[in-house]
Amino acid sequence: MKKRPISWIEKDGCWLCTSHKPGNDGYIQYRWDGKPNHMSRFIYEQCFGQIPSGQVVMHTCDNPMCINPEHLKCGTFKENSNDRDAKGRHRYKPHPGEESWSAKLTEQQVIKILLDKRHPKIIALQYGVAECTIYNIKSGIKWRYLQEAL
Numbered sequence: 001m002k003k004r005p006i007s008w009i010e011k012d013g014c015w016l017c018t019s020h021k022p023g024n025d026g027y028i029q030y031r032w033d034g035k036p037n038h039m040s041r042f043i044y045e046q047c048f049g050q051i052p053s054g055q056v057v058m059h060t061c062d063n064p065m066c067i068n069p070e071h072l073k074c075g076t077f078k079e080n081s082n083d084r085d086a087k088g089r090h091r092y093k094p095h096p097g098e099e100s101w102s103a104k105l106t107e108q109q110v111i112k113i114l115l116d117k118r119h120p121k122i123i124a125l126q127y128g129v130a131e132c133t134i135y136n137i138k139s140g141i142k143w144r145y146l147q148e149a150l
Contacts, residue, residue, distance in 0.1 A: 006019050006020070006039075006043075006067070007019045008067060012061075013061065013068065013070075013071070014061050014063045014065070014066035014068055014071060015066060015067050015068040016063070016065045016066060016067075017039055017065055017066075017067045020039055022064065022065060023036060023038075025064070026064040026065070027039070027040065027064040027065070028040065028064070028065055028067060030042060038057070039067055040057045040059065040064075040066070040067055040072055041057050043067045043069055043072065044057045044069065044072045044074070047069040047072075048069070048072075051074055052074060054076060054077075055074040055075060055076060056074070056075060056076070056077055056080050057072050057073070057074060058072070058073050058074070058075045058079070058080050058083065059071055059072060060072070060073060062087060062089060097143070097145075097146075104128075104129055104133075105127060105129065105133075105143075107143075107146060109127060110137055110143045110146050111146060111150070113127065113134060113137050113138070114137065114138065114143075114146065114147055114150060115150075120134035120135055120138065121134075
């Protein structure tokens with residue numbers, strides 16, 4: 001199998017990889033021994049050596065398609081997560097509530113469910129949801145932030 005050279009275009013100091021496709025997470029992927037890997041890890045190791053155990057490669061430019069070695073640094077998973085959260089790049093809201101694509105209930109309905117003392121099966125029938133949904137609400141697995149606000 002012929003290997004393609006890595007190629008990129010420069011934009012705002014980032015080197016955007018054009019020779020490989022991004023994965024579902026937006027990061028450029030390449031395959032090694034049949035397994036997908038992030039290109040940024042490969043570039044980091046080629047330029048700076050092995051990634052220390054327990055460390056991840058962070059993009060200081062916040063561009064997952066960038067492979068510029070000057071934009072890559074190592075850090076812990078927690079440091080990477082904190083950096084992401086501080087910059088408002090978290091994909092998921094901690095309490096999406098009714099904005100969630102899968103929400104079948106409104107916040108007002110959930111509040112009523114939390115206050116309802118009837119059997120979960122009866123409540124579920126009333127709202128047209130599964131009984132386990134009522135259990136998940138009442139136990140705090142779902143919509144916990146409303147339970148904590150009551």
